[in-house]
Amino acid sequence: MIERKVSVMVVGAGPAGIAAATKAAQLGLETVLVENRDILGGIPLQCVHPGFGLHYFKEDMTGCEFIHRLIDRMHRAGVETIVNAYVHSIEFYSQLEKNVNVVTQSGILRINTKTVIYTAGARERHLFELNVHGDRIDGIYTAGEAQTIMDLYGVLPGKDVVIIGSGDVGLIMARRFALEGANVKAVIEIMPYPGGLLRNIVQCLKDFNIPLYLGHAVTEIIGSKRVEAVKVAKVDEDQRPIRSTEFEITCDTVVIAAGLVPNIDLLEKIGVAVDPRTKGPIVNEYLETSIPGIFAAGNALVVNDLVDYAAEQGEIAADGAKIYIENCGIPTRNWTRIKPGRNLRFVVPHYVSRERDVVLYARVQKPERNVYLSIANFKAKMLSLRPAEMIRIKIPFNRILEDNHRVISVEVVPYE
Amino acid sequence: MKKYRVVIVGAGIIGVSIARVLSMYENFDVSIAEMEPDVGWGISKANTSIIHPCHEEDPERYPLRARLCREGNSIWMEWVKELDILARWPGELMVFHSSEEEREARKYISFAIKNNVPGVQVIYRDELQSYEPTINPDAEGALYAPTAGMISPFEAVIAIAENAIENGVKLIVDTRVSNVKITNHSVVGVDTNRGSIDADIIINAAGLYADHVSHMAGVARSFYIKPRRGEYIVFDEGVDIKPKKILHTTPTPTTKGVYAITTVHGNLMIGPTAEDLPVDARESRTTTENGLSYLLKEGGRILNRVPPPSKIIRRFAGLRPEPPQGEWLIEVYTDPFGFVNVAGIRSPGLTAAPAIANYVLKLMIKKYDITLVKKASWVRHRKSINRIRELSLERLDELIRKNPSYGKIICHCRTVSEAEILEAIDRIIKIGVKPTVDGVKFRTTAGFGKCQGSFCRWRIALLISRKLDIPLHSVVIKRSPYGLGDVKLLLRSRMVNKT
Amino acid sequence: MNSSEIISGAKEELICIICPIGCSLEVYRDSDDIHVKGALCPKGIEYAKQEFLDPRRVVMTVVRVKNGDLPVVSVKTSVPVLKKCINDIMMITASIEVVAPVEIGQVIARDICGANIVATREVKKINNCD
Ligand SMILES: Cc1cc2nc3c(=O)[nH]c(=O)nc-3n(C[C@H](O)[C@H](O)[C@H](O)COP(=O)(O)OP(=O)(O)OC[C@H]3O[C@@H](n4cnc5c(N)ncnc54)[C@H](O)[C@@H]3O)c2cc1C
Ligand SMILES: Cc1cc2nc3c(=O)[nH]c(=O)nc-3n(C[C@H](O)[C@H](O)[C@H](O)COP(=O)(O)OP(=O)(O)OC[C@H]3O[C@@H](n4cnc5c(N)ncnc54)[C@H](O)[C@@H]3O)c2cc1C
Numbered sequence A: 001m002i003e004r005k006v007s008v009m010v011v012g013a014g015p016a017g018i019a020a021a022t023k024a025a026q027l028g029l030e031t032v033l034v035e036n037r038d039i040l041g042g043i044p045l046q047c048v049h050p051g052f053g054l055h056y057f058k059e060d061m062t063g064c065e066f067i068h069r070l071i072d073r074m075h076r077a078g079v080e081t082i083v084n085a086y087v088h089s090i091e092f093y094s095q096l097e098k099n100v101n102v103v104t105q106s107g108i109l110r111i112n113t114k115t116v117i118y119t120a121g122a123r124e125r126h127l128f129e130l131n132v133h134g135d136r137i138d139g140i141y142t143a144g145e146a147q148t149i150m151d152l153y154g155v156l157p158g159k160d161v162v163i164i165g166s167g168d169v170g171l172i173m174a175r176r177f178a179l180e181g182a183n184v185k186a187v188i189e190i191m192p193y194p195g196g197l198l199r200n201i202v203q204c205l206k207d208f209n210i211p212l213y214l215g216h217a218v219t220e221i222i223g224s225k226r227v228e229a230v231k232v233a234k235v236d237e238d239q240r241p242i243r244s245t246e247f248e249i250t251c252d253t254v255v256i257a258a259g260l261v262p263n264i265d266l267l268e269k270i271g272v273a274v275d276p277r278t279k280g281p282i283v284n285e286y287l288e289t290s291i292p293g294i295f296a297a298g299n300a301l302v303v304n305d306l307v308d309y310a311a312e313q314g315e316i317a318a319d320g321a322k323i324y325i326e327n328c329g330i331p332t333r334n335w336t337r338i339k340p341g342r343n344l345r346f347v348v349p350h351y352v353s354r355e356r357d358v359v360l361y362a363r364v365q366k367p368e369r370n371v372y373l374s375i376a377n378f379k380a381k382m383l384s385l386r387p388a389e390m391i392r393i394k395i396p397f398n399r400i401l402e403d404n405h406r407v408i409s410v411e412v413v414p415y416e
Numbered sequence B: 001m002k003k004y005r006v007v008i009v010g011a012g013i014i015g016v017s018i019a020r021v022l023s024m025y026e027n028f029d030v031s032i033a034e035m036e037p038d039v040g041w042g043i044s045k046a047n048t049s050i051i052h053p054c055h056e057e058d059p060e061r062y063p064l065r066a067r068l069c070r071e072g073n074s075i076w077m078e079w080v081k082e083l084d085i086l087a088r089w090p091g092e093l094m095v096f097h098s099s100e101e102e103r104e105a106r107k108y109i110s111f112a113i114k115n116n117v118p119g120v121q122v123i124y125r126d127e128l129q130s131y132e133p134t135i136n137p138d139a140e141g142a143l144y145a146p147t148a149g150m151i152s153p154f155e156a157v158i159a160i161a162e163n164a165i166e167n168g169v170k171l172i173v174d175t176r177v178s179n180v181k182i183t184n185h186s187v188v189g190v191d192t193n194r195g196s197i198d199a200d201i202i203i204n205a206a207g208l209y210a211d212h213v214s215h216m217a218g219v220a221r222s223f224y225i226k227p228r229r230g231e232y233i234v235f236d237e238g239v240d241i242k243p244k245k246i247l248h249t250t251p252t253p254t255t256k257g258v259y260a261i262t263t264v265h266g267n268l269m270i271g272p273t274a275e276d277l278p279v280d281a282r283e284s285r286t287t288t289e290n291g292l293s294y295l296l297k298e299g300g301r302i303l304n305r306v307p308p309p310s311k312i313i314r315r316f317a318g319l320r321p322e323p324p325q326g327e328w329l330i331e332v333y334t335d336p337f338g339f340v341n342v343a344g345i346r347s348p349g350l351t352a353a354p355a356i357a358n359y360v361l362k363l364m365i366k367k368y369d370i371t372l373v374k375k376a377s378w379v380r381h382r383k384s385i386n387r388i389r390e391l392s393l394e395r396l397d398e399l400i401r402k403n404p405s406y407g408k409i410i411c412h413c414r415t416v417s418e419a420e421i422l423e424a425i426d427r428i429i430k431i432g433v434k435p436t437v438d439g440v441k442f443r444t445t446a447g448f449g450k451c452q453g454s455f456c457r458w459r460i461a462l463l464i465s466r467k468l469d470i471p472l473h474s475v476v477i478k479r480s481p482y483g484l485g486d487v488k489l490l491l492r493s494r495m496v497n498k499t
Numbered sequence C: 001m002n003s004s005e006i007i008s009g010a011k012e013e014l015i016c017i018i019c020p021i022g023c024s025l026e027v028y029r030d031s032d033d034i035h036v037k038g039a040l041c042p043k044g045i046e047y048a049k050q051e052f053l054d055p056r057r058v059v060m061t062v063v064r065v066k067n068g069d070l071p072v073v074s075v076k077t078s079v080p081v082l083k084k085c086i087n088d089i090m091m092i093t094a095s096i097e098v099v100a101p102v103e104i105g106q107v108i109a110r111d112i113c114g115a116n117i118v119a120t121r122e123v124k125k126i127n128n129c130d
């Protein structure tokens, strides 16, 4: 067993982890970044489409280009990285002592670290989480899997495709299949509104005349050796399929793009408190979890539609690690709990000190226009909010200072 | 000594167990013909996995079933050690909620006495929690049977097949028996989709299709198998409800018991349902909405709490081969000479499999007047693939130093290394099977975890493609290839069509 | 199948994608001018006219690679191309194969529909002796 001592251990080299490690190194902390795959980069590696980096680099790049630039910058900052390194377990000993056990091809690496920044990303929801009945046959892919085999390994999964889920991932995959000459028969969305950006509705579906079924669900998959058809039905307000409306679409391929879930098994094992709304850890404004010195960022914290925010969270966590190490723990504050109020699905972070400005990330439950986002005395005008687009907003601390409650709620309120 | 050429039809738990038993002797030259691409993809793959104590078998109505079940329970304790099969022996509790149910449960005490099942007793509510903390506190009591165990059924088939093949048995997959050839009242061979195979003895262990095969030989013409579907739900390993013991409801005349167990792989599993299907629906392994809600409800009767449906990571269904009157058809025929039926092996067939194999051999010796000659070199033991998941970090560290490929993790959810996957591929090839992603999955449990393969399926496929030196798109997942071709296939064909 | 649930590619009705409001725009041409209805701001009018007269897209896909550590390399058009050229570009990417190594930014094909096709990923050369 090889033992090492560092100040910051970053788990997972996607955009959040790379940004966190870069920032931590720039802050003068001894940092090591480990990645399970044989290559750094995470999800953007498999993304050949543009739409990355508009906020972060003020430039529209493809996923591959974005991550290339991010990695270049990290190397210049002098971060040590280890690939083919799987974080097996985290052990908490004390404020400034945690052990992270890493499986590598040269043996077990035991890293003794003061802080951990956990950026292991998210996993895709799969068939069995969708209440789809029927046969468990070949021809069913998750979107990320389809994307990986097409765009990294040059494999065409199928030719008549039905996509479950109209989030950006589903829309982008619809276009990818259509571009390569496949017949994308339908995108099926259980909600009454599309889950992705308008830009993607236009450029991924309308451009290719791909039908979008809103308020519909795939209820059953049919086939013997490979998918032959899916059954689709309208759903009622509670998202239950209405059987009388059921119809079949023949296809040989089903792509599941039904969202992501933070991949936090390792954190759950050491007892990190989890927010049932985000399915990620509960954190304070430094993105520190309920276990001291363990920070979370990126999709492992909250599923981000924009890579820019994932990277930003990595940097916030690195700042947090610095403060943590300097003070032997995040200094105790009179924490105020932030709760999602009217028309908000979640708000992250969960606790704020109200002693410094804080970036809030939130998502609405339903699309709504002409509203304010309101928290204590702070109000921001928003012309249109949609669940597809995560809200990111910086709140000046003096605007939430007066409210003296232990819990303050963030709400979406219509214009008077 | 006459050497009999034996063809076993079907590589399920019954077929491979018989093959293993026959492989101990010089008298037999055994082949197994299996229509699926791998072993154990029939009934033996999807069941509750219980090694029953046998207090539920009525010794008057089903004397053979009761006897072989009881014997099988003991033999498995040996076989799982010899063959390194994942197994646990936690005992079971048949939970009752009312005095009628209690009466039904108590009936099995008398069966236990007659079947010689040790340790069966009733436990009442005040003590139940100390036997099983996850049990529903409303339960009045439970019938405890300490000799109940469970195994990984698909690994059991694989382990037995590997051992039998090491001892000289030949496995021929992708081979469907379509006809039994008979000359002068004796079997002479079988026809298959891949040509015919000569044989002196044909053993029908064809599971759901055993009636068809029996009819091919012209025997038991009124014997028909009815499929009865059983659905299951499997929860994420991380849920906090993990019964230590095997729990199940008390069967009633109309409903069969539903089980709630922690599988040998560590997941809470609830099932099965029982749904009679039309006689020809023998591939109907569809899961249904009703099945799901029934299992959640029944699970709630057994457990103090059922985890939310959002924690379900997999649903599947198996088909029971229901014979007429529930009677197993185990018979060695003299007309046609050489034909053997081991048909309609419904539950507790998994439990009884090793005992059935011994019993079939005994019948054959008697009917065909065989004098057994033991093989001098018969190999009793088989090692399972090294599982790093079960190792301490120290042991893993040593292993990686010997073979760095154990240090490369392919399946995150279940911590399966590249070395395990490569070994599984090797072993698949060694028994004469074409590697598939599903074949690897059943040998390593890679892809069994909460992501259900979305992280690891393509990596496993890549390893297979490299090993076999074939393009990634032609790697078979279960029954069909991963992709249609390279990503430009459709556009190129358009080009051709234009010119 | 109910066609009202389908968002189809009608020419005169557009969704503005410039900002998250997503105004529904109606564009039509009469004898001498192009008219846009439904826009809340001038950017929408601009967008609608552009989409109506000269819709353009960046096309991204992959191209096969010989002797690379990956069998394909991701590529995009250097500038947005006319929507009607998308198919031609795709056909060209289907007919070419490049040889590794490929550098990020490397031009794979020149001057197609007014754009170059450039690599957006690096693909290393592998030694073909193992
Ligand atoms: C299909 C798709 C399209 C997208 N399109 C866009 C877009 O157009 N524009 C945009 O801005 N954003 C887009 N996004 C979102 C963006 O990609 C994500 O927000 C971002 O990648 C999240 O970064 P991350 O670092 O949190 O996670 P990831 O990128 O998932 O990285 C996590 C890393 O952790 C590693 N890891 C996990 N577990 C372990 C372990 N135990 N040990 C070691 N390493 C581990 C993983 O291998 C992985 O490399 C898209 C996402 C998807 C899925
Ligand atoms: C839902 C369910 C739950 C159960 N639970 C338990 C339990 O907990 N404990 C227990 O002891 N038992 C249980 N059983 C019973 C047990 O699973 C079966 O008795 C046992 O698996 C039967 O094995 P088999 O080898 O006869 O059948 P199979 O496993 O089906 O094997 C037969 C093989 O023959 C092949 N085949 C068929 N026709 C042909 C042909 N013409 N040519 C070539 N090959 C052919 C098939 O492909 C198959 O692989 C359960 C069964 C079910 C369905």
Ligand code: SF4
Pocket: C016, C017, C018, C019, C020, C021, C022, C023, C038, C039, C040, C041, C042, C043, C044, C045
């Ligand atoms: S027209 Fe103006 S306000 Fe309306 S969506 Fe376009 S940019 Fe936004």
